[in-house]
Amino acid sequence: MLVNGKHYRTVWVDNGEVRMIEQNRLPFSFEVFQAKSLEETCRAIRDMVVRGAGAIGATAGFAMAQHFLNPSGRTAEEAADMVRGTRPTAQNLFYAVDRVCRAAENSSQPQKAALEASQAIADEDAEACRLIGMHAGSLVAGRPRVMTHCNAGWLAFVDWGSALSPVYMAVRDGAKPFVYVSETGPRGQGARLTAWELQQERVEHAVIADNASGFFLNKGEVDVIITGADRIARNGDTANKIGTYMKAVLAKELGIPFYIAAPTSTIDFRCGSATDIPIEFRGEEEVLWKAGVNEEGVPGKILVAAPGSHAKNPAFDVTPAKYITGIITEMGIFKPGEIAGLK
Amino acid sequence: MLVNGKHYRTVWVDNGEVRMIEQNRLPFSFEVFQAKSLEETCRAIRDMVVRGAGAIGATAGFAMAQHFLNPSGRTAEEAADMVRGTRPTAQNLFYAVDRVCRAAENSSQPQKAALEASQAIADEDAEACRLIGMHAGSLVAGRPRVMTHCNAGWLAFVDWGSALSPVYMAVRDGAKPFVYVSETGPRGQGARLTAWELQQERVEHAVIADNASGFFLNKGEVDVIITGADRIARNGDTANKIGTYMKAVLAKELGIPFYIAAPTSTIDFRCGSATDIPIEFRGEEEVLWKAGVNEEGVPGKILVAAPGSHAKNPAFDVTPAKYITGIITEMGIFKPGEIAGLK
Numbered sequence: 257m258l259v260n261g262k263h264y265r266t267v268w269v270d271n272g273e274v275r276m277i278e279q280n281r282l283p284f285s286f287e288v289f290q291a292k293s294l295e296e297t298c299r300a301i302r303d304m305v306v307r308g309a310g311a312i313g314a315t316a317g318f319a320m321a322q323h324f325l326n327p328s329g330r331t332a333e334e335a336a337d338m339v340r341g342t343r344p345t346a347q348n349l350f351y352a353v354d355r356v357c358r359a360a361e362n363s364s365q366p367q368k369a370a371l372e373a374s375q376a377i378a379d380e381d382a383e384a385c386r387l388i389g390m391h392a393g394s395l396v397a398g399r400p401r402v403m404t405h406c407n408a409g410w411l412a413f414v415d416w417g418s419a420l421s422p423v424y425m426a427v428r429d430g431a432k433p434f435v436y437v438s439e440t441g442p443r444g445q446g447a448r449l450t451a452w453e454l455q456q457e458r459v460e461h462a463v464i465a466d467n468a469s470g471f472f473l474n475k476g477e478v479d480v481i482i483t484g485a486d487r488i489a490r491n492g493d494t495a496n497k498i499g500t501y502m503k504a505v506l507a508k509e510l511g512i513p514f515y516i517a518a519p520t521s522t523i524d525f526r527c528g529s530a531t532d533i534p535i536e537f538r539g540e541e542e543v544l545w546k547a548g549v550n551e552e553g554v555p556g557k558i559l560v561a562a563p564g565s566h567a568k569n570p571a572f573d574v575t576p577a578k579y580i581t582g583i584i585t586e587m588g589i590f591k592p593g594e595i596a597g598l599k
Numbered sequence: 600m601l602v603n604g605k606h607y608r609t610v611w612v613d614n615g616e617v618r619m620i621e622q623n624r625l626p627f628s629f630e631v632f633q634a635k636s637l638e639e640t641c642r643a644i645r646d647m648v649v650r651g652a653g654a655i656g657a658t659a660g661f662a663m664a665q666h667f668l669n670p671s672g673r674t675a676e677e678a679a680d681m682v683r684g685t686r687p688t689a690q691n692l693f694y695a696v697d698r699v700c701r702a703a704e705n706s707s708q709p710q711k712a713a714l715e716a717s718q719a720i721a722d723e724d725a726e727a728c729r730l731i732g733m734h735a736g737s738l739v740a741g742r743p744r745v746m747t748h749c750n751a752g753w754l755a756f757v758d759w760g761s762a763l764s765p766v767y768m769a770v771r772d773g774a775k776p777f778v779y780v781s782e783t784g785p786r787g788q789g790a791r792l793t794a795w796e797l798q799q800e801r802v803e804h805a806v807i808a809d810n811a812s813g814f815f816l817n818k819g820e821v822d823v824i825i826t827g828a829d830r831i832a833r834n835g836d837t838a839n840k841i842g843t844y845m846k847a848v849l850a851k852e853l854g855i856p857f858y859i860a861a862p863t864s865t866i867d868f869r870c871g872s873a874t875d876i877p878i879e880f881r882g883e884e885e886v887l888w889k890a891g892v893n894e895e896g897v898p899g900k901i902l903v904a905a906p907g908s909h910a911k912n913p914a915f916d917v918t919p920a921k922y923i924t925g926i927i928t929e930m931g932i933f934k935p936g937e938i939a940g941l942k
Contacts, residue, residue, distance in 0.1 A: 283904070439784065441782065441784055441809060441810055442808040447903055447905065448903070448904060451905035452908075461908065462910055462911045463883075463887065463904050463908055463909070464911050464912075465785040465841060465912070466809045466810050467783070467784055468841050468842070468912070471841060471916040472913075497810075499811070499813070501814065501817065502810065502845055505849055543782065543806055543808055544790070544806065546891065547903070548901035549902050550899060550902075551900070556893060556901060557893070557894070557901070558891035558899060558900070558901055559891045559893075560782075560791070560889055560891040561891075562625075562792075562794035563626065565790070565795075565805075566805055567807065568805040568807050569807075569808070570811050570814050573811075
């Protein structure tokens, strides 16, 4: 996708170096982070230079390829464990590590095989996201008013994104969408990352407080809601960033279509329904403090709550299948009840 | 109510000076603002040293009393216009100004009459809030888990508050409530003011991101939601801080009681329903920037959105009567459909 008019992927390999957009600095500054070795790439994943399932998976694959390109005395298994230890809950990361290892082991040219496998993982992620945009084109044709939540754009994948791919695709087909960008508290990925992406792609948009999403839905100012997913259960119940569930309930109440957009790799077939999905609680400081830049442009954070009060901070919620109009994947758009059949 | 164990009202008169808790400094520092003259009290209202309908009304009454106590060459009508010009949409302000003027005009001792009338306005506000707490005691007895939104506590009135009065009353009757405090973006009055009040009253509570309210409601961790109101229409439709509507819809969907708490002075009988209530849009900087104190305790603000992106900032939304279980007033608890009969 575009940054200052130039095409970028979120992560790529150049001459043995893994390069990635430094997402901790966005949206206040655009920098490309260069990781020269397996160790540096692992540190980048751990420090959240990249985030989002697809982008993490591709970076993990590239990290494993670096192991084979520049042997450091570690065994492949030791290198794999190092990558696996960076973000222990990211499913795509485990998949990528195993696939690159297997390709190298089964080849007489392990360096070439590892690099090709890691590149294939990145390309497949970008292609799945492109297909999501293709399949959902009709949902956002014309002058649609779209609401989204958090960042399920290209920064969370290798290219295109999931929830935002239909928007980017529609723009290329001449549509003039308007996107309501929920701030997405407590960490503000909507206001920070989604708004930045939409600016770069010249898509008209407005940031709104999470509290204001009901207002605009009720006013008839939203044609469709599209969000991403962190994990989809066999019955279609979907875990995603905290706040997704409220939007889905409001959409159902008001008769507004609510779509989840995610590659089929997000479906966890071992998971029967919402009750099997554990919800991560994160540190209270994410709620009590806000990060950004001050009036001089210097990064910092400020306390926005009564000193001494505590917070509870669930990072995700589960939207029951009954509130979901459809799930947009690289294989097409499915009803939540049809997901089980994709195995 | 209590601050550091000592009883305070939000605003009071002492020897001709109007004193009020400086709410712009809360929750990071507790200061009492002293306004020696009509002019200083007007400036305090305009600068939001006080906020909330009840507190603004009482302060306006005291400001008018100051006019009569310390004549400045202005006519009573000129003084009244000065007070009316501070916050043009606050209904309680107009009522207080007129009542104090009338009391002074109709008395042979205008100074005494004005002071007594202004004190009566403050006392009646505190008493209405106390009665709200009394009537709603049964809703929060035992170990209730209460969710609230924004600040409808005593800082918004003269004492007790509306939505929080039942909580404070229940604590005095031996209840052990737990309060979920929605941050209340964009301006964070929940995290700042409600959390501070609850700390002072030693009520157990947790700040949550606005996005997390659906999560806790869905988990069965909330017994009742109580919020305040900015304006109640004849049919029970209620305008309140942005985000109230979403909570009410979720509550209905999940079978959780949702109450509005407000003195009957909040009912606008000229207003038939939601469609008659205009919604104020405020400046986008409230969404894009967050105010607080930095790690050194210095007040400041930071940009939390992509530089260059714009925001839309509706300050209130309307909760249709069908989502409201009951409206708690100083006269008792009513169904939304019974409100019209209170005229």
